[in-house]
Amino acid sequence: MPVMAYSPIEQGRLVTDEGLGEVAGELGVTPAQVALAWLLARDGVIAIPKAGTVEHVRENRAAADLALLPETLARLDAMFPLSGGPVPLAIL
Numbered sequence: 001m002p003v004m005a006y007s008p009i010e011q012g013r014l015v016t017d018e019g020l021g022e023v024a025g026e027l028g029v030t031p032a033q034v035a036l037a038w039l040l041a042r043d044g045v046i047a048i049p050k051a052g053t054v055e056h057v058r059e060n061r062a063a064a065d066l067a068l069l070p071e072t073l074a075r076l077d078a079m080f081p082l083s084g085g086p087v088p089l090a091i092l
């Protein structure tokens with residue numbers, strides 16, 4: 001079943017996440033791009049970021065071409081672990 005990340009930048013809050021910022025700095029990309037590339041690396045996952053500027057649209061599109069290494073994906077998995085079981089869908 002496909003999964004849709006409907007708030008993939010957490011309504012903008014992820015751009016100031018310290019861990020994402022570290023990874024982004026090492027790769028020379030932005031935190032938003034790391035967040036999107038991490039999601040898109042998973043089979044069957046799509047992301048629908050909302051962008052209000054052309055710059056953000058371009059940046060987010062470029063994230064689709066960002067291939068993260070397995071060790072980077074594992075690092076991000078550890079930073080943002082899955083929940084232990086079913087949780088209610090957040091209403092935004």
Ligand SMILES: NC(=O)c1ccc[n+]([C@@H]2O[C@H](COP(=O)([O-])OP(=O)(O)OC[C@H]3O[C@@H](n4cnc5c(N)ncnc54)[C@H](OP(=O)(O)O)[C@@H]3O)[C@@H](O)[C@H]2O)c1
Pocket residue numbers: 006007008009010011012013015030032033048049050051052053055056057059060092
């Ligand atoms: N149907 C539903 O139940 C449902 C639920 C949630 C969301 N949605 C829809 O899904 C879309 C996304 O929702 P969302 O706003 O919650 O989440 P989001 O895409 O995670 O976050 C959007 C925020 O991230 C910022 N942003 C986007 N790209 C960026 C970039 N490259 N760098 C820095 N900041 C960036 C945007 O700023 P700028 O505007 O300045 O670009 C905006 O403040 C919206 O169209 C929303 O309506 C639908």
